[in-house]
Amino acid sequence: MKMNKFKEKAIHSLFFFNGLLVVLILLGIFALLVFTALPGFKEIKVTEFLFKSHWNPTSYVKSSYGIVSMLVSTLMVTFGALLIAIPLSIGTAAYLTDLAGPRVREIAKPIIEILAGIPSVVIGFLGILLVGPFIARFFGLHNGLNAVNGSILLAIMALPTIISLSEDALKSVPKSYTQASLALGATKWQTLVKIKIPAACSGILAACMLGMGRAIGETMTVLMATGCAPAMPKSFLGSVRTMTSTIAIELGEVPYNTTHYYALFGVGLVLFVITFIVNMISDIILHRHERKTR
Amino acid sequence: MKKYLQVLTGIGLGLVLTTGLYAQEMLQIKGSDTLINLVQRLSEVYMEENPGKFIAITGGGSGTGIAGLINGKCDIANASRLMKSKEIKQANSRKITPKRIVIAMDGLSVIVNDRNPVSKLTKDELGRIFRGEVTNWKEIGGNDMSITLYGRQSNSGTFVFFKEAILKADYSQKMNRMNGNAQIVEAVKQDVSGIGYVGVGYVKKVTGLTVVKVASASGKKYISPLDAEDVKSGKYPITRPLNQYLNGIPKGAVSHFIAFELSEKGQRIVEEEGFFPIPSEYRDFNNKNLGM
Incomplete structure (x- = not known):
């Protein structure tokens, strides 16, 4: 009896420390980013960093540290990706829950999950060899290294996340809702659009936000497929250079503890804050929706 | 359960031991993406001729290789450019004295x-x-x-x-x-x-x-x-030497491999890979830096 109680306590504290560890790691990463980024702002003006578009720390003439063009690039490929991925994913999820027979579902689900396991370098290759030339021909451009290419590839990478989670959300809509709707004479389509999707809205939204998190942080694919020209992007058919690719390109060769080094951590900090805000917002929406439906 | 653990620790120990053994003989080369295929080929032929010697080569760019040499992460840094004076100073402050060897010529x-x-x-x-x-x-x-x-x-x-x-x-x-x-x-x-x-x-x-x-x-x-x-002859306007940077005058495994690269056979591989062999002025330069 005593032994059991001891065991119970031990396991209790084990899980408590697990939870605490995650929080500590998160705080640690945040602190590291802040303390490594801060010394850089002795030499860089915060206003230059946040509001100027010119980034060229290894310039021949004068170093400049403005992140606006990469911030815009990141937002462009991310929203482009969501624009493609969300309709596709919700459609697929609806098909899988409503229409597909058990055989199809059994085959389709694992295939979608395999898609999540494809390494990002491989997807990057796909962008260079397949998607790029296709975009070039389709839009009549000279090359396909642009934001559209990045968006399509990131959409492919975000698909599995959004599909799986939306499907779970649609599945968890109580059967009685569907039955009631059908019994009232609504068609399957009306039931899906008017009843099921609104009821699963919070789950689907959370799925999209997680997909967005995946797209914002992705590095290798955009590094390979978007051309990485540092100029301010003018359209979706021009080259873009995201925050992640800038860090990946430059961190490998930057001398430690220089302004350039601190500035790269500053970029990382901005990226962290963005993903943090995205997650916060999705969390707030989720909770509000839960309270309403209860 | 116990058996699995035993097997696992066995494998783990084996890995540690083998990597430990290899680490002694493994030459680390890092840097230029322009040089990587050439040096890869050179090392393959070298390892074939000298069983028991191991060379690991990674790319990442000249900047990455030079940073690796400064941080003591590699024995040889491939570089398609010269080291900057700032980088040499950084290296010296970490008790590393970079020596430059030219192994091939490139017409960019x-x-x-x-x-x-x-x-x-x-x-x-x-x-x-x-x-x-x-x-x-x-x-x-x-x-x-x-x-x-x-x-x-x-x-x-x-x-x-x-x-x-x-x-x-x-x-x-x-x-x-x-x-x-x-x-x-x-x-x-x-x-x-x-x-x-x-x-x-x-x-x-x-x-x-x-x-x-x-x-x-x-x-x-x-x-x-x-x-x-x-x-x-340097008549082509964008001719450049392709370099390797070493820490001090090389001894042992490093010097053995460098000698192979500069040998007639090594320079033939340089030509097979599409680059050009070193002219005599750089041969003299190399000999000086190799302490010969």
């Missing part, structure tokens, strides 16, 4: 798509193109078509070398920053409006490209980097 090649009629340019024109001052091919004798620039990323020695030898200013902000020589070749092959620069070893066996002839100034002779004599 400017490439355009073979459907582009432009086939020769002056150094000055190249500078204007890559600084972004000339943006249409018709301004330099081509068709009416905007120019798409393909260059390397800032960790590349080729990026730095071309900037310092040709541009003497910053690259155009519109230049696409590609991830290695092979990607530039691939991009220019597909893009009729493209122009890029790569090590000569990357253009010899490729179709679909024109290797541009370059003149040092207008009125001077246009020379192709594919001409071995002109690159060796």
Whole structure:
């Protein structure tokens, strides 16, 4: 009896420390980013960093540290990706829950999950060899290294996340809702659009936000497929250079503890804050929706 | 359960022991993407001839290799550019004395798509193109078509070398920053409006490209980097030595491998890989740095 109680306590504290560890790691990463980024702002003006578009720390003439063009690039490929991925994913999820027979579902689900396991370098290759030339021909451009290419590839990478989670959300809509709707004479389509999707809205939204998190942080694919020209992007058919690719390109060769080094951590900090805000917002929406439906 | 654990620890121990053993003999080489294929080939032949010697080679760009040497992460740094005085100072402050060896000559090649009629340019024109001052091919004798620039990323020695030898200013902000020589070749092959620069070893066996002839100034002779004599003699305007940096005068395994690279056989491999063997002035330079 005593032994059991001891065991119970031990396991209790084990899980408590697990939870605490995650929080500590998160705080640690945040602190590291802040303390490594801060010394850089002795030499860089915060206003230059946040509001100027010119980034060229290894310039021949004068170093400049403005992140606006990469911030815009990141937002462009991310929203482009969501624009493609969300309709596709919700459609697929609806098909899988409503229409597909058990055989199809059994085959389709694992295939979608395999898609999540494809390494990002491989997807990057796909962008260079397949998607790029296709975009070039389709839009009549000279090359396909642009934001559209990045968006399509990131959409492919975000698909599995959004599909799986939306499907779970649609599945968890109580059967009685569907039955009631059908019994009232609504068609399957009306039931899906008017009843099921609104009821699963919070789950689907959370799925999209997680997909967005995946797209914002992705590095290798955009590094390979978007051309990485540092100029301010003018359209979706021009080259873009995201925050992640800038860090990946430059961190490998930057001398430690220089302004350039601190500035790269500053970029990382901005990226962290963005993903943090995205997650916060999705969390707030989720909770509000839960309270309403209860 | 217990058995599994035993097997697992066995495997773990085995891994630790073997990596420990290899680590003693393993030569670490790091750096330039222009040099990586050549040094890879050299080391393969070397390891075949000398069983029991192991060499590990990774890329990442000259900047990465030099940083590796400074941080004591590699024995040899491949570099397609020279070390900056700032980098040498950093190395010295960590008790590392970089010694430079030249292992091959490269005619840095400017490439355009073979459907582009432009086939020769002056150094000055190249500078204007890559600084972004000339943006249409018709301004330099081509068709009416905007120019798409393909260059390397800032960790590349080729990026730095071309900037310092040709541009003497910053690259155009519109230049696409590609991830290695092979990607530039691939991009220019597909893009009729493209122009890029790569090590000569990357253009010899490729179709679909024109290797541009370059003149040092207008009125001077246009020379192709594919001409071995002109690159060796330095007549080609963008000739550069390809270097390896070592920590101090090499001993043991490092010096053995360097001797192989500089031998007749090593230099034959250099030619097979599309680069050019070192001229006598650099031989003397090498001997001095090797303490011979």
